[in-house]
Structures are given as structure tokens and as C-alpha cells.
Amino acid sequence: MIATPSLMLAGTATDTTHLVALVCIVASVFVFVEYNSSSPSLMEFRDAPPFNRVRYFGLAATVLALTVIAKGVTEPTTLTVLFNIVGGSLAEAMDFPYSPVRLVVLMLPTEASADLIDNVRTAAGLSYLVSLLSLAFFVLALRLNNWPNQRGGFNVWTNLPTFDPTAGGDVVTRLERDGQLNIILGFLLPFLIPAFVKLASDMFNPIQLQDSHTLIWTMTGWAFIPASLIMRGIAMLRVGQMIALQREQAYLRTQGEDGIPA
Numbered sequence: 001m002i003a004t005p006s007l008m009l010a011g012t013a014t015d016t017t018h019l020v021a022l023v024c025i026v027a028s029v030f031v032f033v034e035y036n037s038s039s040p041s042l043m044e045f046r047d048a049p050p051f052n053r054v055r056y057f058g059l060a061a062t063v064l065a066l067t068v069i070a071k072g073v074t075e076p077t078t079l080t081v082l083f084n085i086v087g088g089s090l091a092e093a094m095d096f097p098y099s100p101v102r103l104v105v106l107m108l109p110t111e112a113s114a115d116l117i118d119n120v121r122t123a124a125g126l127s128y129l130v131s132l133l134s135l136a137f138f139v140l141a142l143r144l145n146n147w148p149n150q151r152g153g154f155n156v157w158t159n160l161p162t163f164d165p166t167a168g169g170d171v172v173t174r175l176e177r178d179g180q181l182n183i184i185l186g187f188l189l190p191f192l193i194p195a196f197v198k199l200a201s202d203m204f205n206p207i208q209l210q211d212s213h214t215l216i217w218t219m220t221g222w223a224f225i226p227a228s229l230i231m232r233g234i235a236m237l238r239v240g241q242m243i244a245l246q247r248e249q250a251y252l253r254t255q256g257e258d259g260i261p262a
Helices: 005-010 014-035 052-076 078-093 100-106 113-143 172-198 212-257
Strands: none
Touching: 005 014, 005 052, 005 212, 052 078, 052 113, 052 212, 078 100, 078 113, 100 113, 100 172, 113 212, 172 212
16 A cells, blocks of 8 residues: 555656655554554554554555546546546535635645646545545444444453553543544644645745655545544544443442342
């Protein structure tokens, strides 16, 4: 997935290829160690599919779609033309006042060419749509598969390695608070990032989106990170609900064993 733009786009610099190869090696080693270790360090919900699968395939679909569109600029084919037409139509439909796509277009400098504006609008609309579809698929899978305990158990330590249940306060309250913060931040980021870039452009040059690689990864990150935060927030709220339900069931069971009416 990481190497897709470098493999498909013509004219990729040698230094870029070497850097991408290094990133691929580091990422593969990290994922292999995380999924084969009994004591995880960073990766969350590794034993609670399809959380990471949905995020990965959503990210991969975004990178592939944007790469195909970028490839059509220099090597047009029937497939690239189809992706460009569909992506452009979707982007125009999502480019309404105060929408995230409109804000991304407005963050471009005034001297930006019409082609650059069209490319950014298409990439932003397509990547944002894929992130919304990934989010909808995860919510659907959560409802239909009794996630995250569809396999009979959920280990908080292995699935939430960065969350310390003993840090203080009620675990359910903290999970709900963190989940709500993730959802709020994920909702606001698509609006805040373009505004920040526009404000910061007065102090330094904005990101040069003329480069295909920069455009692909910038738009992918802009759409994927907020969607990932929202999914993480929903997952943490679901875990909190599951713990609260288990507490209630344990309380009722204890009441029954003691012969005290519940």
C-alpha cells in the first residue's frame, strides 16, 4: 500500500523510491512484531477485528484511487479516465459552502492554477467519500457482529495498550470521555486543518500540492486521520458500554446468589 504511488507513477525520483522502500520495511517489521508479540506496545484493537482491517482497506483504497487519477495525467487510460470522471463528479457534489472539500480548495493560494484546483478538489472529494464509507462500514460491522466480543472475550491490555485502567477514576467514565473526545476531534479536523494551513501560509509557504506524491499523501492523511479518530472513539464507547453491562450482570448475579431481590 505504501509503495503504490511510487510503483504506478512514472517519473518517480530515485531518492523517493529509496525512502519509500525504507518506510515499507520499517512498517512491515513493526506490524509483524506487534501481531506476533504477547505484550503489544502501540497498535490498538489487534485482537478485535475488523477494526484495523477496515482502517487499512480504507486507507489502501484511498491511496489506490488517488494514484490511478494521478497516473491519468501523464498516462491516460480508460480506467484512469473513469476514475477521474467519477472522482470529479463526486467532488463537485461535495463542494458546497462550508463543506470540508470547499475549505480544502479555499486553502490554496490565490495564484493556484485551474488544473491544480481541479486536482485538489477531486482528490479531496474522493478521499473524504472513501473515509465516510469506511466509517459507515465499521459502524455496520459493529452492530451486526456484536463487536468487540464476538469471539467470546475482550482483553483491554492487548487491545488498548496505551490506555491504563489503573491510572485513576472509573474505567467506564474514562473510556466514554476519551471516546467522545476522539469523535469530536475527528469531526472537527477536516475543517480545522485547511483553516490552519490557510492561516499559516502567511508565515511560510503552503504545501506544494503540484507534486502527485504530495497531493496523494496529503489528501489521504487529511481524510483518513479524522475518520480513524472517529472509529477509535466509537470503539472506546463500545468497550465502555460492554464493561458497564458486564458490571451490571455481575451485580445482578451476586444479588441472586445472596437471595436478595434485584
